[in-house]
Each structure stands twice: as C-alpha cells, then as structure tokens.
Amino acid sequence: MATYAVGDVQGCLDELLSLLELVSFTEDDQLWLTGDLVNRGPASLETLRFAKGLGRQIRVVLGNHDLHLLAIANGSAKPSRKDTLDEILSAPDREPLLDWLRQQPLLHHDSKLKFTMVHAGIPPIWTLKQAKSYSREVEEVLRSDDAGLYFDQMYGNQPGRWEDSLTGWDRLRCIxxxxxxxxxxxxxxxxxxxxKSGPDKAPDGFHPWYSFPDRKTQKKAIVFGHWASLEGKANTDNVHALDTGCVWGxxxxxxxLEDRKIFRIASVGYA
Incomplete structure (x- = not known):
C-alpha cells in the first residue's frame, strides 16, 4: 500500500486520472488531496464525484475554493466572474456532494506516516497539537446546524493575527x-x-509561513498546496509544496509519502 499526496486539482480531473495511472494507483493505495478540489478548471463536478466515490481510500482537506463553493451554495456569497461552479450548483446530486465536502477537515494528520496535510499552511506560532485543536473548532461548526452562520461570517481579513483571547466568529475566521x-x-x-508571488518578493516585514527558524512545527513533516508560484519548491526541511499550478498550465x-518520491503530469492547458 502506498499513499500519494496531490496538490490543488481545481477541476483538472483528466490530469488527476493520468497522474494516478502514472503511479499505478490501486484499490490498496491512499490518495490525499491538499484542498481546492474545485473551481477554475473544467471538471469541478466530476472531480467532486470522483473524490467522494473513493470512499475510505481518500483524505481531503478543505481549501479556500472549496469553502467558497459551500458559501455560494448557502447563499452567503455570490460567484465571481472567474468561478466555474455552476455545474455543481445545478447538479442533481448537488446536496450529497456538498454535504460530503462540508464533512472534510482543515487538517489531516497520520501518526503512522508522521505526515500532516493542510491547504495553505500552519502559522509559525502554533504547535501541531494546537493546530489540530483549532482546526477541530472550525470543523465542528461546519458539520453542525450553525454552518450557514459560519459561511455568513467567513469572509474578511480581520483579525489579522492570532490571539488566544479571540472568541466567536473572529476566532473561527482567523483559524x-x-x-x-x-x-x-x-x-x-x-x-x-x-x-501571491514567490518567496523572493515577500512584502516588507513578512516571510513565507514555513521559513521562520523558530517555527513550532519545524520537526513535523507537512504537505500543503495553495501557493502555485512556489512551483513546488519550499526549500525547507520537512515542508513539501505540492501546488504546481496545473489549472494555470x-x-x-x-x-x-512513504519515500517522498515526486511524480508530475503536465497540464493540458487552461490559463
């Protein structure tokens, strides 16, 4: 049995299927997806159906595009001009697909493999134990009857920094x-x-989240997506950037994960 972690698919199902064929993926293997299963690419609906259909073989964490889909479906947000989500929203199996997506976590940790998967990252001020705990706070609300209220409050840049004293929607939005x-x-x-640039163009006073020498998850193996301009290069021990911009060409x-070997499939081109 092997475990394959894959970067942001964003509706590029043909490439995902080709990648799984390349690695000879079998029913004994596990697939991890780093979030952003949907949006921008041509086959978001089919990607969701495929992922849900894998059942126990798949582990998914939610990305910002996945949460955006759920917020639109809830009526908490309007689609943007670039969104490609209409096919999901009008699908006959819309509700079971969205309900499955809403059950997915923000963080997945495998103690046997000693790997943690998130979409964007873990801030340098959090330990893995804290990150697990904080992710569960959001997940509990997402899976509850208060999910609609969460989506109403989800958008926004404030608070811009974690404080242990944060409460309510501010706390959940920051997490x-x-x-x-x-x-x-x-x-x-x-x-x-x-x-959204590469790390060489960091704004003054800021750095990539994984680059701080006193980051509290330094000794933990992490896979993440979200940051296509890294081009798969975090250049940091134990931190593996897997979003290599398939949807952008x-x-x-x-x-x-067992041997950290990398496999790639070229995009057919959507940009």
Missing part, C-alpha cells in the same frame, strides 16, 4: 484564514493577504 489563505506572515503570525504533482 480559517491561516489554514486556507496564508502565504506570507510575520514571526508573530500577522497575515499578509495581498501578495503548469503541472499536477503527487508525492508518495
């Missing part, structure tokens, strides 16, 4: 932003939301 939107932050965990990347 969500760390796990699903973070790229650059300060050593104290202050978030910078505008920059790059590649779709998988890492076999």
């Amino acid at each position: 969500t932003n760390y796990f699903t939107r973070m790229r650059f932050c300060s050593a104290e965990g202050e978030l910078e939301f505008k920059a 790059g590649t779709l990347t998988a890492m076999r």
Whole structure:
C-alpha cells in the first residue's frame, strides 16, 4: 500500500486520472488531496464525484475554493466572474456532494506516516497539537446546524493575527484564514493577504509561513498546496509544496509519502 499526496486539482480531473495511472494507483493505495478540489478548471463536478466515490481510500482537506463553493451554495456569497461552479450548483446530486465536502477537515494528520496535510499552511506560532485543536473548532461548526452562520461570517481579513483571547466568529475566521489563505506572515503570525508571488518578493516585514527558524512545527513533516508560484519548491526541511499550478498550465504533482518520491503530469492547458 502506498499513499500519494496531490496538490490543488481545481477541476483538472483528466490530469488527476493520468497522474494516478502514472503511479499505478490501486484499490490498496491512499490518495490525499491538499484542498481546492474545485473551481477554475473544467471538471469541478466530476472531480467532486470522483473524490467522494473513493470512499475510505481518500483524505481531503478543505481549501479556500472549496469553502467558497459551500458559501455560494448557502447563499452567503455570490460567484465571481472567474468561478466555474455552476455545474455543481445545478447538479442533481448537488446536496450529497456538498454535504460530503462540508464533512472534510482543515487538517489531516497520520501518526503512522508522521505526515500532516493542510491547504495553505500552519502559522509559525502554533504547535501541531494546537493546530489540530483549532482546526477541530472550525470543523465542528461546519458539520453542525450553525454552518450557514459560519459561511455568513467567513469572509474578511480581520483579525489579522492570532490571539488566544479571540472568541466567536473572529476566532473561527482567523483559524480559517491561516489554514486556507496564508502565504506570507510575520514571526508573530500577522497575515499578509495581498501578495501571491514567490518567496523572493515577500512584502516588507513578512516571510513565507514555513521559513521562520523558530517555527513550532519545524520537526513535523507537512504537505500543503495553495501557493502555485512556489512551483513546488519550499526549500525547507520537512515542508513539501505540492501546488504546481496545473489549472494555470503548469503541472499536477503527487508525492508518495512513504519515500517522498515526486511524480508530475503536465497540464493540458487552461490559463
């Protein structure tokens, strides 16, 4: 049995299927997806159906595009001009697909493999134990009758920094932003939301979340997506960037967790 972690699919199902064929994926293997299963690419509906259909073979964490889909479905947000979500929203199996997506976590940890998967990252000020605990706070609300209220309050950049004293929707929004939107932050965990460039163009006072020498998860193996401009290169021990911009004409990347071997399939081109 092997475990393959794959970067942001974003509706690029053909490339995902080609990648699984490349690694000779079998019913004994496990597939991890780093979030952003949907949006921008051509086959978001089919990607959701495929992922849900894998049952116990798949582990998924939620990305910002996945949460955006759920918010639109709830009536808490309007689609943007670039969204490609209409097919899901009008599908006959819309409700079971969205309910399955809403059950997915923000963080997945495998104690046997000693790997943790998140969409965007874990802020340098949190231990893995804290990250697990905080992710569960959001997950409990997402899976509850209060999910609609959560989506109403989810959007926004404030608070921009974690404080243990945060409560209510501010607390849940801050946790969500760390796990699903973070790229650059300060050593104290202050978030910078505008920059989407590579690490060589960090805004003044900010650095990639994984780059701080006193990061509390330094010794933990982490796979993440979200940041296509890294081009799969975090250049940091134990931190593996897997979003290589398939939907933008790059590649779709998988890492076999047991030996950290990388596999890639070229995008057919959507940008």
